[in-house]
Amino acid sequence: MPIVITGASGKLGRLVIQQLLKHVPPAEIVACIRNMEHKHNFKKLGVAVRCCDYDQPDSLKQAFLGASSLLFISSPHHDDDVRMLQHTRVIEAAQQAGAGHLLYTSFAFPEDGTISLTRLHAATERAVRSSGIPYTIFRHALYTDFVEILDLQTTMATGVLRVQPGDWRFNSVARLDLAAAIAMTLASPGHEHHTYELTAPKAWTFEELAAALSELGSKPVSVVQDAELQHWMFGFLRSINTSSTTGDLERLMDRPATTLKESIRHWALPS
Secondary structure (H helix, E strand, O other), X not given: OOEEEOOOOOHHHHHHHHHHOOOOOHHHEEEXXXXXXXXXXXXXXXXXXXXXXXXXXXXXXXXXXXXXXXXXXXXXXXOHHHHHHHHHHHHHHHHHHOOOOXXXXXXXXXXXXXXXXXXXXXXXXXXXXXXXXXEEEEEEOOEHHHHHHHOHHHHHHHOEEEEOOOOOOEOOEOHHHHHHHHHHHHOOOOOOOEEEEEOOOOOEOHHHHHHHHHHHOOOOOEEEEOOOOOOHHHHHHHOOOOOOOXXXXXXXXXXXXXXXXXXXXXXXXXX
């Protein structure tokens, strides 16, 4: 019975499959994608491909048939009402298809959030738990990708990291680390009815980010809190729990988390 992965052509889905191939044969993996033009990327890996469109309910049950485990990667749709409808369809199709284990990618500490996004994930978690299917919930922190908003290359050139005032602490994760933890879980037994908070083992600060940039570059970088700095992301960051941490990520990966310095190297240094 195969391991079925939805959203397989997305950034996280592709990484999960790459990591999963380290643990199981390709014949045991099914990549579910919306655009079948991407099927050749998976077939060359020996991975089966099925059409799976969250907006086309008829495609879902067929895509999930025979799944021993179904990794349900949450929808990227910008409208949370639409996302909830899509999520409901996926869970209903998983029930109809007789999926043996449903694993869902949620958001870290959703009960602490004050925005639609966290309410969406909390509601989807309730639906997953009520489905009657053995489940695992991966509540992951922000991807460290969010540092892109800080224009790290300019920051390194000027030596100044400008941020809005506040006591900022971040539990963000490298996308590859998250994929590795999910793949290890898919490939091993004993995770049913568990909820994992996948965060950095230790929250980092903007001062630590500046220190990492200083090491990567040719000049020291200092933090300047600027009350006039405007960016929607800071309001978003204030609306979620960015600071709480657990050891779940490292336990599932069975290795240390990627360091902040290595996580930001791609955005800090020109390719």
